Amino acid sequence: MAVTAQHVESLFAGEGSGHDWWHIRRVWQNALQIGKKEQADLMVVQLGALLHDIADWKFHHGDEEAGPKAAQEWLRSHNAPQELINKVCQIVREVTFKGAGVDTTPSTLEGKVVQDADRLDAIGAIGIGRAFAYGGHKGREMYHPNQAPQLHASFEEYKKNQAPTLNHFYEKLFLLKDRINTVAGQEMAQERHQYMQQFVQQFLQEWHGPEEAPAAFHLETNHPQAGVKTA
Template sequence: MKADELVAVTAQHVEKLFAGEGSGHDWWHIRRVWQNALKIGTLEKADLTLVQLGALLHDIADWKFHAGDEEAGPRAATEWLQAQQAPEDLIEQVCQIIREVSFKGAGVDTTPSTLEAKVVQDADRLDAIGAIGIGRAFAYGGYKGREMYSPDHVPLLHASFEEYKKNQGPTLNHFYEKLFLLKDRLNTPAGQQLAQERHAYMQQFVQQFLTEWHGEEQPPAAFHL
């Protein structure tokens, strides 16, 4: 199977799997990551076959929905790509992208090892910030039954992936624990440029949220921007 055909059938497969998903990790999220990864990868002169397959399969079995199993995604991607008779070296490289894409806590270095993984990670993180990132954060919080916000539960900057996986804090905390950190953790010049406006929009949203919540009172210091 030619590379462009493999990308096309993979896109069709993933769309069927994730159509209508309600946590913010749906097909449209994956499609946006795919398209942004293609844009960034073209500018960065990355291998676009790897970039596209990595983007399309990056959430095929996300650890968040598989009991924290970090290898669920690589396993599912391997099964799919082997069924399409993809070369083993390509499968290994795509799985490496999947392993390296996730945020794992404020204190954890998740810098990818290849240009292609950097591109996919940037595209995924861009979809976690800005207006769509805000919507996705609250969709996931609702899916997990979390409070929107609680002044009594301050944000935590997790020192390890295990701490991060156990986090059950309110959705607004997620902005401080992850989303506000992403702008300075993007890998490519193209990704960094795209992040600026989205980051500023998120800051404005959170400031307005806290103003409406607290009125004339001040939120706890941990929530100051």
């Protein structure tokens, strides 16, 4: 495990889009915590967490198989059993969010644990920071009042999305609380979700004034998707 952690740290140290070593380390630690509570296979969980972003499609021209291939190559180079390789690569393949209209529930308990840990790092205070770091990395506006969020019906639509960063909260981040797989993960998600809601409400009030935010961006209820256009 330590060798894999060192390898991943060497690949992602100093990365500036929010998909850096510290993100991976937090996912690893959260996955370990959730995995213990859920009685998952902790070897599979830890390797899946450490390798979940080893070749993210977002940085490999949309190639969904780049991650599983890179994970497989690394594990094979260290003579891991094929059964273990298969389980870890399945996690890497299934972990990603693919759009509001796409079911991405992992097929194994270990996959659910890693996906939950990854999604927890996408929400809350750190999730906010990571969202704007990625938006800046991609040259996106923070917000555009005339560009409403879209709830993407397919992964292809989601991949093509170039919307401002604030839209990402409606298109993905606000959806994650209700898509956490494990009881342990759900408990951790509640406070983070509420913090994001408060942040976006404050952002919009500072931008527009409290009475002038567009209807699609109001957060008047616990259902922040209200008023958002579907794809």
